[in-house]
Amino acid sequence: MKPRGHSFYGSLLPIVVFLGLWELAARLFVENPALLPPFSAVIREFLVLMDNGVLGVNFFHSLVRVVIGFLAGSIAGLVMGIMMGWKEVMHRSLHPIFSLLYPIPALGWLPVFMLWFGIGELLPIAVIFMCSFFPVLYNTETGIRSVNINFIHAARTLGASNGKILVTILLPLALPNIFTGLRLESGMAWRVIIAAEMVAIPTGIGALLMRAESLVRVDIVIVCLMVLSIMCFSFERFFLFLEKKITGGW
Amino acid sequence: MPRITLKSVSNYILKDVSLSVHDGEVMVLLGPNGAGKSTLLNIVAGLIEYRGSVLFDDQPMDRIGPEKRQVGYLFQDLALFPHMKVRDNVGYGLHMRESGNRLKMAKKIDALLEMVNIQHLGDRYPRILSGGEKQRVALARAIASNPKVLLMDEPLSSLDLRSAKYLRMEFRQLQRKIGATTVFVTHSLDEAAEIADRIAIMDHGEILQIGAPDDVIFNPVDKRIRSFIGEPNILTCQSSHAIENGLAVATCGELPIVTPYEGKPIRKIAIAPEHIYLSTEPPAGPRINRFQGVVQRIQDYSSMVRIVVDVRGQEIVAELPRKVSDLMGLSKGSQVHIILKLRWLQVLNGETVSL
Numbered sequence: 001m002k003p004r005g006h007s008f009y010g011s012l013l014p015i016v017v018f019l020g021l022w023e024l025a026a027r028l029f030v031e032n033p034a035l036l037p038p039f040s041a042v043i044r045e046f047l048v049l050m051d052n053g054v055l056g057v058n059f060f061h062s063l064v065r066v067v068i069g070f071l072a073g074s075i076a077g078l079v080m081g082i083m084m085g086w087k088e089v090m091h092r093s094l095h096p097i098f099s100l101l102y103p104i105p106a107l108g109w110l111p112v113f114m115l116w117f118g119i120g121e122l123l124p125i126a127v128i129f130m131c132s133f134f135p136v137l138y139n140t141e142t143g144i145r146s147v148n149i150n151f152i153h154a155a156r157t158l159g160a161s162n163g164k165i166l167v168t169i170l171l172p173l174a175l176p177n178i179f180t181g182l183r184l185e186s187g188m189a190w191r192v193i194i195a196a197e198m199v200a201i202p203t204g205i206g207a208l209l210m211r212a213e214s215l216v217r218v219d220i221v222i223v224c225l226m227v228l229s230i231m232c233f234s235f236e237r238f239f240l241f242l243e244k245k246i247t248g249g250w
Numbered sequence: 251m252p253r254i255t256l257k258s259v260s261n262y263i264l265k266d267v268s269l270s271v272h273d274g275e276v277m278v279l280l281g282p283n284g285a286g287k288s289t290l291l292n293i294v295a296g297l298i299e300y301r302g303s304v305l306f307d308d309q310p311m312d313r314i315g316p317e318k319r320q321v322g323y324l325f326q327d328l329a330l331f332p333h334m335k336v337r338d339n340v341g342y343g344l345h346m347r348e349s350g351n352r353l354k355m356a357k358k359i360d361a362l363l364e365m366v367n368i369q370h371l372g373d374r375y376p377r378i379l380s381g382g383e384k385q386r387v388a389l390a391r392a393i394a395s396n397p398k399v400l401l402m403d404e405p406l407s408s409l410d411l412r413s414a415k416y417l418r419m420e421f422r423q424l425q426r427k428i429g430a431t432t433v434f435v436t437h438s439l440d441e442a443a444e445i446a447d448r449i450a451i452m453d454h455g456e457i458l459q460i461g462a463p464d465d466v467i468f469n470p471v472d473k474r475i476r477s478f479i480g481e482p483n484i485l486t487c488q489s490s491h492a493i494e495n496g497l498a499v500a501t502c503g504e505l506p507i508v509t510p511y512e513g514k515p516i517r518k519i520a521i522a523p524e525h526i527y528l529s530t531e532p533p534a535g536p537r538i539n540r541f542q543g544v545v546q547r548i549q550d551y552s553s554m555v556r557i558v559v560d561v562r563g564q565e566i567v568a569e570l571p572r573k574v575s576d577l578m579g580l581s582k583g584s585q586v587h588i589i590l591k592l593r594w595l596q597v598l599n600g601e602t603v604s605l
Contacts, residue, residue: 158343159318172333250377
């Protein structure tokens with residue numbers, strides 16, 4: 001029996017069919033193509049935006065914000081998650097506070113950050129930081145705390161110190177949890193940055209999207225959404241690839 | 251190797267436990283779930299808090315952490331590190347305790363893998379090993395740093411009977427070779443009898459009896475122990491003589507019983523009720539330890555029943571699932587055939603001395 005799975009071409013086929021149907025429907029049934037341009041028109045506009053540099057510049061702005069905010073938030077979440085997972089006193093002291101802050105959506109911080117940091121580069125980075133920090137913290141903490149106590153006991157009777165147990169046992173065994181946090185939040189960071197740029201920032205894919213909306217350029221709006229979709233997908237796939245590469249053999 | 255002494259050790263499970271395990275001895279802790287056996291092991295390893303004192307060769311260990319007690323510990327779930335290959339699991343203790351020549355360490359790991367017959371598995375992850383292979387990896391890891399004390403918490407409980415028996419024999423040989431003072435936890439009397447120099451019977455955080463396996467089986471000091479070891483049938487034998495193939499025939503009352511022979515006169519034979527075959531039809535197979543009898547009474551134990559059979563003037567108790575007994579239609583006065591299965595007979599030899 002062939003193993004069940006999704007081949008690349010198998011996944012591509014429904015997308016091609018969808019794009020074909022979109023092209024046909026837009027050409028045959030839509031009276032005003034400005035409201036739903038065919039796929040070929042969107043691709044034409046994509047090439048124009050690439051050619052004149054508008055898409056590249058705005059994409060670059062968004063990418064830098066996502067990478068800086070996501071890296072800073074993830075590293076901070078990782079460090080705090082390790083401490084809270086490893087040291088009971090840290091868990092007891094900080095868990096109640098973070099439990100209250102975690103449910104607040106990252107975009108909920110936007111008004112506060114606008115007042116604190118003003119409208120500038122720091123604002124979207126701070127929002128992305130909040131978006132990444134809590135999930136990575138919780139996944140890291142949960143990953144460490146859910147390691148079978150007998151692994152720790154075994155390492156201890158084999159002569160490992162606390163530090164060695166953290167590095168050789170707890171962190172590696174928490175990796176699947178940590179990667180789950182990183183994977184989900186890397187995609188979420190793109191969704192959040194678009195929203196933040198739409199509301200408050202004059203540059204970036206989100207800002208381009210808002211300008212296109214005000215000019216009733218649905219083709220550009222769709223180009224922006226496609227870029228967003230591809231970036232979410234790529235970031236998530238990157239972390240999935242890393243996770244499989246590192247933990248796949250176990 | 252050290253003598254292990256526990257002096258008035260207590261915690262939330264154990265109640266004032268004192269125990270001494272001799273140098274190089276295999277002490278088996280035997281008891282039902284919740285008796286405190288694993289807790290006692292964890293205390294010897296220094297993994298949990300306790301009151302009282304643990305000594306290795308009269309040196310108090312109470313302020314010494316588990317990483318410095320030099321114990322090898324086989325956990326019930328084996329606790330093989332899933333993210334490390336077999337070689338790295340086995341070498342973990344060496345890397346933690348010994349710094350130095352990598353080549354020398356690799357050679358030592360090779361020797362350990364060979365010692366437990368898994369030299370071909372070094373580059374595999376634990377996930378893809380069989381139960382028996384995992385046991386061997388865990389054993390190699392536990393003995394890698396030459397521990398003075400070996401602690402084993404029901405390490406064979408997840409294996410089928412045959413693999414467990416084979417590994418028990420291998421473990422016993424290995425233990426004799428390395429000579430580590432060993433505390434072995436099990437809830438199986440058969441396993442305990444096979445592996446132990448002495449058995450400590452535990453229940454509700456207390457040690458009820460300590461003695462040689464024969465002593466515990468034939469002279470249980472407490473009703474709880476009798477109940478736990480399955481209230482075996484104990485037959486007193488008047489004489490015995492050797493026959494071929496390492497066997498002897500012991501005459502116990504009117505019953506000639508074939509038993510394993512160790513060159514000593516046989517005083518008593520024990521067999522648990524669940525190890526007695528009972529049928530209403532004459533059973534097939536060799537005519538060894540096969541007798542006819544009459545059912546005297548039937549005792550109910552929820553899903554099981556105990557059939558008391560009069561066999562040539564001697565009462566022998568067999569245990570059957572209720573469904574099987576109902577199918578047979580047994581009642582007082584029924585004629586039955588029983589077989590005392592040779593492999594489950596426990597023999598008390600003439601020269602055994604109670605400890």
